[in-house]
Amino acid sequence: MNxxxxxxxxxxxxxxxxxxxxxxxxxxxxxxxxLLRENPHLLTHCLDSIxxxxxxxxxxxxxxxxxxxxxxxxxxxxxxxxxxKPLDIRQVDGQYETFTLVEKTIKQNxxxxxxxxxxxxxxxSLLAGAIAMALCYISRLQRTKSPAFxxxxxxxxxxxxSDSASQYMNYMNVFFTAQKQNVVIDVCAxxxxxxLLQQGCDITGGLYLRLPQLQGLLQYLLWVFLPEPPIxxxxxxxxxxxxxxxxxxxxxxxxxxxxxxxxxxxxxxxKFSPICTTCHTVFKIPALAVKSKKKKxxx
Amino acid sequence: MDEEDPKEYRWxxxxxxxxxxxxxxxxxxxxxxxxDIIQRAKRKRQNKKEYGTKLGMMRHLYVVLDCSESxxxxxxxxxxxxxxxxxxxxxxxxxxxxxxxxxxxVIIMHNKRAEKILDLAGNARKHIKLLKSLNKTSLxxxxxxxxxxxxxxxxxxxxxxxxxxxxxxIMGSLTTCDPSDINTTIESLKTDGVRCSVIGLAAEVxxxxxxxxKTGGVYNIxxxxxxxxxxxxxxxxxxxxxxxxxxxxIKMGFPHQMSVEGTEEPLTMCMxxxxxxxxxxxxxxxxxxxxxxxxxxxELPVECRACGLTLVSAPHLARSYHHxxxxxxYQEVVYEKQSEICFGCQKQFNEVDKxxxxxxxxxxxxxIDCDIFVHDTLHTCPGCATNPSTFQIxxxx
Numbered sequence: 001m002n003x004x005x006x007x008x009x010x011x012x013x014x015x016x017x018x019x020x021x022x023x024x025x026x027x028x029x030x031x032x033x034x035l036l037r038e039n040p041h042l043l044t045h046c047l048d049s050i051x052x053x054x055x056x057x058x059x060x061x062x063x064x065x066x067x068x069x070x071x072x073x074x075x076x077x078x079x080x081x082x083x084x085k086p087l088d089i090r091q092v093d094g095q096y097e098t099f100t101l102v103e104k105t106i107k108q109n110x111x112x113x114x115x116x117x118x119x120x121x122x123x124x125s126l127l128a129g130a131i132a133m134a135l136c137y138i139s140r141l142q143r144t145k146s147p148a149f150x151x152x153x154x155x156x157x158x159x160x161x162s163d164s165a166s167q168y169m170n171y172m173n174v175f176f177t178a179q180k181q182n183v184v185i186d187v188c189a190x191x192x193x194x195x196l197l198q199q200g201c202d203i204t205g206g207l208y209l210r211l212p213q214l215q216g217l218l219q220y221l222l223w224v225f226l227p228e229p230p231i232x233x234x235x236x237x238x239x240x241x242x243x244x245x246x247x248x249x250x251x252x253x254x255x256x257x258x259x260x261x262x263x264x265x266x267x268x269x270x271k272f273s274p275i276c277t278t279c280h281t282v283f284k285i286p287a288l289a290v291k292s293k294k295k296k297x298x299x
Numbered sequence: 300m301d302e303e304d305p306k307e308y309r310w311x312x313x314x315x316x317x318x319x320x321x322x323x324x325x326x327x328x329x330x331x332x333x334x335d336i337i338q339r340a341k342r343k344r345q346n347k348k349e350y351g352t353k354l355g356m357m358r359h360l361y362v363v364l365d366c367s368e369s370x371x372x373x374x375x376x377x378x379x380x381x382x383x384x385x386x387x388x389x390x391x392x393x394x395x396x397x398x399x400x401x402x403x404x405v406i407i408m409h410n411k412r413a414e415k416i417l418d419l420a421g422n423a424r425k426h427i428k429l430l431k432s433l434n435k436t437s438l439x440x441x442x443x444x445x446x447x448x449x450x451x452x453x454x455x456x457x458x459x460x461x462x463x464x465x466x467x468x469i470m471g472s473l474t475t476c477d478p479s480d481i482n483t484t485i486e487s488l489k490t491d492g493v494r495c496s497v498i499g500l501a502a503e504v505x506x507x508x509x510x511x512x513k514t515g516g517v518y519n520i521x522x523x524x525x526x527x528x529x530x531x532x533x534x535x536x537x538x539x540x541x542x543x544x545x546x547x548x549i550k551m552g553f554p555h556q557m558s559v560e561g562t563e564e565p566l567t568m569c570m571x572x573x574x575x576x577x578x579x580x581x582x583x584x585x586x587x588x589x590x591x592x593x594x595x596x597x598e599l600p601v602e603c604r605a606c607g608l609t610l611v612s613a614p615h616l617a618r619s620y621h622h623x624x625x626x627x628x629y630q631e632v633v634y635e636k637q638s639e640i641c642f643g644c645q646k647q648f649n650e651v652d653k654x655x656x657x658x659x660x661x662x663x664x665x666x667i668d669c670d671i672f673v674h675d676t677l678h679t680c681p682g683c684a685t686n687p688s689t690f691q692i693x694x695x696x
């Protein structure tokens with residue numbers, strides 16, 4: 001009935017077709033984010049758009065695979081395919097059973113997920129962790145698929161919360177892993193501009209789009225994020241934005257052009273200081289450092 | 300250095316009954332026990348990693364490659380030399396991926412001479428191009444270990460004191476033809492804090508062992524090509540810092556594109572291709588400008604040719620952070636239905652999973668494959684990263 005659940009048991013079916021694509025949608029449904037705090041009904045709007053998008057993806061090719069995750073500040077869960085057995089679905093109104101299954105499963109699991117949320121709201125969604133989980137999931141599918149079969153994976157992050165520097169290291173780790181595993185990360189920002197996730201898109205070759213208006217979410221999703229990365233080059237999509245890769249110094253959190261980097265822990269400082277505040281290493285005096293630098297240039 | 304190599308010969312070790320490691324289960328099958336052996340082998344590598352040591356992050360590595368007659372031997376397929384080049388290609392890629400602000404140089408030894416074919420540089424593409432062109436090198440004469448080491452040392456000596464200096468020798472020959480006493484060379488390598496590691500393709504040679512022992516490196520002999528690859532890739536993780544390694548603050552530039560809202564960027568030439576013959580520099584827009592002297596480069600990281608400033612981008616530094624802040628290690632626990640599914644990949648645990656892995660920070664359970672994926676590739680525990688109380692904690696202790 002349902003050939004998009006797990007490839008492990010079903011690999012034999014795919015032997016005739018050799019390529020399919022997997023989309024892992026990470027939906028930030030954290031009720032604490034500004035967008036949803038102000039207009040709680042937007043959650044339904046976003047969810048409907050995401051379900052329609054998921055169905056469109058599955059419709060493109062019968063071998064296409066889908067996973068949907070809900071990301072909160074305290075935990076992240078796979079809401080499709082959820083844990084346990086898939087729901088027992090009969091055909092309703094002539095709709096393709098898989099679509100009904102996707103919709104029912106997502107709504108049911110998301111409701112469960114939201115019910116588990118405590119009253120204390122936290123505005124920061126831990127997106128880096130959700131991406132890490134998605135990468136584990138993708139790497140399992142890659143491991144268990146038959147070698148003759150190619151699976152192109154990408155991750156789509158739909159979020160209205162802001163990104164904070166406190167997750168910087170986790171973000172960077174997941175971006176580099178995604179780059180290594182050829183997983184494209186697309187980001188659809190509903191509210192604020194997300195500079196860290198934008199870097200991730202640039203590193204992995206994905207698209208970053210900050211929605212001009214939320215009403216058109218589904219249309220943006222279908223136009224921009226539905227086509228697979230190889231096809232995107234042929235489409236007229238929003239132009240890539242120049243990403244600012246300058247570093248922020250650890251002492252004042254300001255963007256700097258020229259800075260000093262600790263040779264032991266690679267912390268970045270905007271001024272020379274005799275002791276590293278991160279690893280407490282004592283440095284040589286700058287006069288000597290300059291001298292050795294000159295020697296190197298002469299080479 | 301502290302691990303005194305207890306390398307005994309095979310015939311000196313006790314009598315091992317290797318077949319007794321494999322046990323039949325109740326139904327007389329061997330799968331369970333074999334799966335167990337595979338699991339243990341998978342985990343062995345990670346457990347060896349030690350945390351909390353100061354690492355030499357800015358590595359300067361010379362690969363000294365034997366190009367003597369013995370490298371044309373066909374015990375590795377197609378030849379020793381071809382196999383080595385192929386593996387080195389992968390090595391270079393992985394090395395720069397894991398150590399983005401490090402540099403590699405290449406020296407070849409043939410006909411009793413050493414020849415530097417690539418100065419220390421930090422661009423994987425250049426190295427791989429060079430390796431591809433190397434397969435036409437004639438494999439003649441004997442190698443000279445001393446000449447190779449001296450040449451690498453001459454260049455490494457000039458580096459600033461915060462740089463970690465390393466030499467990796469790939470030796471196919473069992474002999475070396477040296478102009479003078481090699482022990483003095485080894486002594487001077489030791490005083491300059493150069494770590495020399497040797498990978499032997501044939502058999503153990505005493506002088507290589509002495510060299511590796513005295514300079515704090517490792518000496519290994521390959522068994523076959525996959526073992527060769529393992530040994531080579533062990534060199535990718537940064538080694539503990541040498542004793543004489545000083546720490547300092549290094550001035551670095553973080554270039555950004557010169558773009559003013561609404562205007563087109565000027566057409567300029569980049570400095571990286573300005574004097575290369577085969578790939579002439581073209582007039583282009585965009586690129587990275589040195590914040591000190593405004594020379595343009597098309598790739599990072601690079602050392603500015605005009606003013607000598609090291610130019611990097613913030614993600615390059617971030618790529619090295621995982622060596623310094625590794626993910627929390629997991630503890631092996633016996634599976635007693637603690638959790639239905641693996642927290643990372645959502646795999647359902649079943650009878651095959653005898654051992655599962657628990658993260659001590661966040662208390663989630665993972666399967667063996669996720670354990671390996673998290674610690675080898677991801678470097679972030681998915682459980683800790685989705686938990687507000689633990690997402691900033693990395694390695695404990």
